[in-house]
Amino acid sequence: MNRIVAFNEIIFACVYDISDTNGPGANFLSNIDSGLQVSIGNYSNQRNVPRHSHLQNKRILELTEEILVIISGAGTLRIYDDDRNFLDEIHFETGNVIHLLRGGHDLTFSAETKFIEVKQGPYFSPEKDKILW
Numbered sequence: 001m002n003r004i005v006a007f008n009e010i011i012f013a014c015v016y017d018i019s020d021t022n023g024p025g026a027n028f029l030s031n032i033d034s035g036l037q038v039s040i041g042n043y044s045n046q047r048n049v050p051r052h053s054h055l056q057n058k059r060i061l062e063l064t065e066e067i068l069v070i071i072s073g074a075g076t077l078r079i080y081d082d083d084r085n086f087l088d089e090i091h092f093e094t095g096n097v098i099h100l101l102r103g104g105h106d107l108t109f110s111a112e113t114k115f116i117e118v119k120q121g122p123y124f125s126p127e128k129d130k131i132l133w
Helices: none
Strands: 003-007 010-017 025-028 039-042 066-072 074-080 086-093 096-100 104-109 114-119
Touching (some): 003 086, 010 074, 010 086, 086 096
Antiparallel strands (some): 003 010, 010 096, 025 039, 066 096, 074 086, 074 104
16 A cells, blocks of 8 residues: 555655565655655665765755654554645554655554654754644
């Protein structure tokens, strides 16, 4: 189940199932213009990713994107637009990768859940980084 939540041609969230991506090598799931790039790597035994480093590039980011990698568990993700209007509800489970690009969201867990959260830094403080409503 790969799912994109969009409104007026603007993508707010993507939910990827890692079992749906079986092609060899790096399989990029996110758009090339996203602030965070998401890929699933499938590599066979004795294969390697060549030694490399990344070049410095100035990037100007105005939105905080998040990635949630669901290690175990399940729940519901609700997505809201930039004006806090409800857009969609998606059920997630073990093996899903959630990419939150903009707007708002909340999570409700229906099972004990463990996940990895990745977002852009630096982190300033709850008062400067998020609004609860």
